[in-house]
Amino acid sequence: MTLFPLSLTTRLATLFSLLVAGLLLLLGLSLEHLIRGHFDDIDQMELTAKLNMIDNLLDRVDSPDALDALPRYLDDVLTSHATLSVSIHDEEGQVLYAYQPEFLAPVKNGDVSSPSARWSVAGYEFIGHEVQLHLPLPVPAPVHVLLGLDITHHAHFLEDIRRYLWTGIALAALLTALFGWLVARQGLAPLKRITATASRLSAERLGERLDLQATPPEMLKLANAFNGMLNRLEADFQRLSEFSADIAHELRTPVSNLLTETQVVLSRPRSAEEYRDILHSNLEELERLARMIADMLFLAKADHGLLPNPAESVHLQQEVAALLEFYEALAEEKQVEMQATGSATVTGDRLMLRRAVANLLSNALRHTPAGGNIAIEIEPRADVALLTVRNTGDTIPPDQLPRLFERFHRADNIRSHHGEGAGLGLAITRSIIQAHGGDVAVSSQNGTSTFCLSLPLFGRQGTTSEE
Template sequence: MIRIRSLTARLASLFAALTASLLVLAAVLFGRMLEAHFQELDLHELNGKLALIRNALQDESGDSALAERIQVLERAFVGHESVGVLLRAIDGRVVHVIHPEHFTLAQRAGTPLAATMGDGAGDWSVEGRPHRGVEARVALPGAGAGDAAVEVLVALDLSHHAHFLASVRSATWGGVAVAALVAALFGWLAAHRGLAPLRRVTETARRLSARQLGERLAAGDAPLEVRDHVEAFNGMLARLEAAFQRLADYSADIAHELRTPVSNLMTQTQVALSRPRTAEEYQDILASNLEEYERIARMVSDMLFLAKADGNTLARGGESIDLAREADALIDFYEALADERRVRIVRTGGATVRGDRAMLRRALSNLISNALRHTPAGGEITIAIESDDARIRLVVSNVGDPIPADQLERIFDRFHRGNAQRESHGEGAGLGLAITRSIVRAHGGEISARSSEGITRFAIAIPRHTSTSAT
């Protein structure tokens, strides 16, 4: 079985097959109707001839004998070469034949007609020529001849009908073939034109590269059937472009963040090797290098954590966690740093969630640490825990430098620190909020930020179906 792989060829073949099927069906119906019409005309003509013969044989205007009446029939059928008449006595003896070439040898020998069409009508063939005829008994008038009768068989040569039907069939099948080819051609053209947007998709895909993702397909001239595909393809290109841009930015940020500690390590090592030093000086240099190594280790650990979050491989536990207790523990942990900066941390409300204790504590710790870096002396940090029928909310608020509106959508991006004024408050790598968002999303929640009137709020919302509330 030949399998057509081209969609255009398949559609063209389908057009051709459908057109040919419809035309064949129409041709068959037309042929049968034409044959039925010809049969009706033939029977009408045969019955007319039979009526003519009956009138001639039953003519009572004179005392002519049967032989004379037959001579009248002979004259009546002069010029009617396609019609034959056979007269047969009651005992089967053939009395007379007009145009005997229209009858079979058996019929001329006295065999009656085998009626196959009802009403004494039937078909037969003589030397390959089709015939149709009717047979009837005709009573002969005359004194003492009340029971005298003859069997009359009238035959009609159908060769002209057969030739006409054959020519019609030939023309019909030729027309079907031509129509199928034309339908296939138009189907191919329609499919080829209709699939043009898909070919443009292919051409665009071939031109794509990491440096050339800005191309888009025009959806306006695409058919409705492929417009959704074009729009989906454009959306995929937009997502790829954004992903590649984020990857490029991410790579550049990683290089930038790693460059500083590596440069510090190289500088300190070069200075240490520039001249002999005492053991205490080497210890100081090694201690300084250790801080840089720890900074690099934290950065690598954070990036590995975010890579797991991107791959959806963070393992979220199912233990019950008292958010108020965790918040209080973190407040105690940051108490010394808060006192040093003269910042007050207050917690209100409480709720219980199910999840991973270490991950949620890390998320809350990141928010508190971030708030401490940006809260001025004498300020206050508030941790508010609320719950309702739909979700549990944890909001960390602090006073301090506001976050510009155009930065609020980007503060959860990796290595993003906001404006220079906020960046000056710390030396973080800009991964804390990105990690916090990944942890919250791993627990089925979302995190948002608002900054107005000197107050910045980070709100975590976790759906209630993954949590249980507590007073």
């Protein structure tokens, strides 16, 4: 477990510097290898050239006089070659000629049979080679020529290259780490802005947004997603605030009525009949409170996907017929005509679907004037069944249509009439239909309002209560 975890900026800078240092190291090793190989080729060529020169001089030794004059010729030739050391001896080991022999002292016979032999003397670096040649005397005489070439200047040059190279790599790695840290810090600045924005968020400050113009393309999707999340949070908090205010408003009226009536009845002695009237009135308010609380609990379950999973076949025409019979007396009282056509079988929970359709019928009856009509049409299409509730009455303003299914919302925004309910019916209808994998839509024009429910046909499409 890391006691001090590294920041993302430090990690990026470290990885970047290690990568650059590794590449420079590989480049340096390759460069050193190439330079060393180049100098080795040059040294071998020079060594071979000097051996050829000495071989040419020995080819001229074809008499004893020429053998005696050989050292003088070699001195004349080798004087201008200070980097050479030469030793020539016969088969018995007698030295015939030596030039700077002290640099050949570490070499023993046979040690430099390979052209790549190397040795050091007094801080100087040498490569050398020993070959056997023949003097073209009347009686050919074999001789051994040992040649050493001073390559100290090449060795020093390679050491300087190596020192400068490793120093440069170390400095480059440090500078790369520094610049990498600065670049990573600058590149991760949008993340810091997101963090700063998130730290400033609260229920009262949900208007913060990231500046997309200052966001790099690689983080644009993240910034858009973050701003989208803030938009949703702000909208949800706004709805929650309105919902809380609506709950308080809806609960205040019946609670206030209960308190007022109770205080009035307790202000002085009453007859038994008066007490019964007050209790009946209180019972109505309590029933209204109970319905409202039950509806809110139902919506809370729907929000958390806790509604029953619908899995039975439901005959819509039978449920609609039962509801029409239930509302028949109310429709006659309001002088509203109701009729239903069509049939379809869907997958769902019968009681919940009856409740959804009942909410639509109740809403239609409430807003249909005397002499109006309500038409219910059931039509199967492809994999879904459409249930349409159409009623005559006032046209709903277009700006109100998207909000009809919000909780506690009424198109006329009147909340004081007890007979109009708490404004949760349509919200419950939408939750039930969505729990069945369907959808709900509304339109209103020319004095006719239409609510359309779409539900999966039985056996055609699975449903879920978690949507």
